[in-house]
Amino acid sequence: MRTKTKPDKENVRIESGTFTSNPNCEASRYTNRRFSVSQAFIVVIFIICLSVSAWSQDAQDGLEKMGDFNAVQTIYRSGVPHTDKQGLILTKYDPERSFFQVGIWGNPYGEHFGYDYDLKVLTDAGFNTMWPWYSDVKKQLEAGKQAGLQVVIMGKWPVKVLEKVKDHPNWLGVVWHDEPTSSLWEKDMEGKYKEFLAYKAEINKVAPGRAVFINDVPWITAPATQWWVKWNTAGDVACHDNYPIMDRKHRARTIGNEKNKSGIPDSVNLAVAVNKENKPVWLIVGAFLDRRNGKFPYRMPTPTQLRAQVYAGIIHGASGIIYFCWDSYVCRDGNVMGMSPDPQVSYLAPGVTKPKPSPAKPMQLVQSKALWMASTQINKELHELTPSLLSPTVGPEVKYTVTTKGERVTDVPIRCLLKPHPDGGYILLTVNLDDAVLTTSFEFTDGLKTVAPLFENRKPYEIKPKQTNFTDRFEPFDVHVYRITK
DSSP, X not given: OOOEEOOGGGTEEEEETTOOOOTTOOOEEOSSSOEEHHHXXXXXXXXXXXXXXXXXXXXXXXXXXXXXXXXXXXXXXXXXXXXXXXXXEESSOOTTTXXXXXXXXXXXXXXXXXXXXXXXXXXXXXXXXXXXXXXXHHHHHHHHHHHTOEEEEESOOOHHHHHTTTTOTTEEEXXXXXXXXXXXXXXXXXXXXXXXXXXXXXXXXXXXXXXXXXXEOSOOSXXXXXXXXXXXXXXXXXXEEEOOOBOSSSSOOBSSOOTTOOOHHHHHHHHHHHTTTOSOEEEEEEOOXXXXXXXXXXXXXXXXXXXXXXXXXXXXXXXXXXXXXXXXXXXXXXXXXXXXXXXXXXXXXXXXXXXXXXXXXXXXXXXXXXXXXXXXXXXXXXXXXHHHHTSOOOOXXXXXXXXXXXXXXXXXXXXXXXXXXXXXXXXEEEEEOBSSOEEEXXXXXXXXXXXXXXXXXXXXXXXXXXXXXXXXXXXXXXXXXXXXXX
């Protein structure tokens, strides 16, 4: 069904729940001038055609199908690709085996420059996976086992080293390289790509089932599109980072499309599409501050923005979430400050001045702790929602439309996904991508019995007989999750 749009002056937009990736939809991106999604596809497909010899027809087809820029998402109606705790891909939710990764990147463990990093704080906050900083593989896995965490091994470790731990129950996978598409102009990109494929084949042979993959950037626009698709279809899972809370001139206005940026909906949707909904997609979200004086102006998100990043990723197809990063000397040494339950001015023992101390400002400590508290709440929500998140998206048997009023930043700021609840009824996931206050109505063709907001300490809506809709207010970057029965 084609998207219906009322005049712009009314600031009203209606999105249909029966819409499925229609390239003729009237949603538009914000560029120097407004142009339609259909035009955007034409431009992208033209670029693809210029380099058709470099990649497969399957990748082109996937890119053409990328992008339901409407509110209602319809991906994964046949099943959600995800993994078990050892990286084996599953397509059907199994309460005994299915694993929704909630990870954290680059963390140390034990004593490091006089400061002790206790992994218990991760499990207390609801994390189930760690991506530890480079160290002995066996020690990483044993530390994970003691803490009750699965482990993603970072780096190109020799096959003979990984073969020795092939049966370790806490080994989830290995990320061979970080952000290869950012090295687009490397002299031998094709050679690196073939090197990864060979490495993956070796690990898949000696340790069947373990996820072998790369983590990429969100640079999906030309001229990077070709290589982004190649790298993100090459691994056992597709994984990339996307840090939209940045801007050189003002605060972040959206985590979706704005000008020529690649928002979370774009990059995650593309990863889902080019893999034909057959591979897990893992998203690394930003929970950090870049301290390099504006060279890379990544700003510490607010707790609300952090939650919006997570839900935007899930609504558009992520089946695993990783946070960047747990505050430590490791990230401070890289001019980054992350989140922590007990952030320190400096992660060096008293009297230790080398390496550099990288002290934090008092308000940065406040921000760091607030983000940790937010992640703890988000992780609880993800744990409770996992049976729904890893179940097939509800099909066209449940039809609904979304109407949004307000002055938005992007054309389609509200995104939503409808999932089954294991005890009956449905879970409706919604997120506001924009720094905008919006009023949104959800209209169901077959009526409603109950509507209960989750995770907000709010009472259920009072639903009258034959009522078919409900309305809610979305503050900037707001997330609402509802349990609905019909």
